[in-house]
Amino acid sequence: MAAPLDLAGSGLVTLAPAAGPGLAVRACLVVALLVAASAVWWVARRRAARFRSLPSGLAGAAGLTSADLGHELGARATFVQFSAATCSTCPQVSRALTELAAGEPGVVHVNLASEDHMDLVRRFSVYRTPTVLVVDAVGTVRSRTSGPLTPARAVAALRHVTHGPPKIADSPRSIDV
Structure with missing residues (x-):
């Protein structure tokens, strides 16, 4: 488990891991999956009926x-x-x-x-x-x-x-x- 982080001496402590480059990669993957799913849905709707x-x-x-x-x-x-x-x-x-x-x-x-x-x-x-x-x-x-x-x-x-x-x-x- 990650050590608690002190948020700039404010006295607030978080137990979440520090956001690093892995978060950006995961966010990009989620966006790419949403775009791909939307494209598949659009093609399926165009072919229907x-x-x-x-x-x-x-x-x-x-x-x-x-x-x-x-x-x-x-x-x-x-x-x-x-x-x-x-x-x-x-x-x-x-x-x-x-x-x-x-x-x-x-x-x-x-x-x-x-x-x-x-x-x-x-x-x-x-x-x-x-x-x-x-x-x-x-x-x-x-x-x-x-x-x-x-x-x-x-x-x-x-x-x-x-x-x-x-x-x-x-x-x-x-x-x-």
């Missing part, structure tokens, strides 16, 4: 059939939602996609319990719920998103699948409004 095209290696092999889903594919598109019993945002996403499918002819929404479809969860690398895949009429997965979803972003993803990408796109990997 945005439909992204699948990587080229996964896109070709990532087809879905009616047998995989236990439901017929939509004539135009199918939104395949992976949900979990403990997911707090899954009901909101399900409502938004159900309303969109009801208002768009040829569009179907299929809600799958992740726990019951582990083969598909592994096949499509579903790491969080809700994860939504947008499937075209022939079963090709065209894009995906994870996390909370707004109806406007779902409509934009549907337009991307049914009408092709817009002529001028901000980003070829993200469908955003």
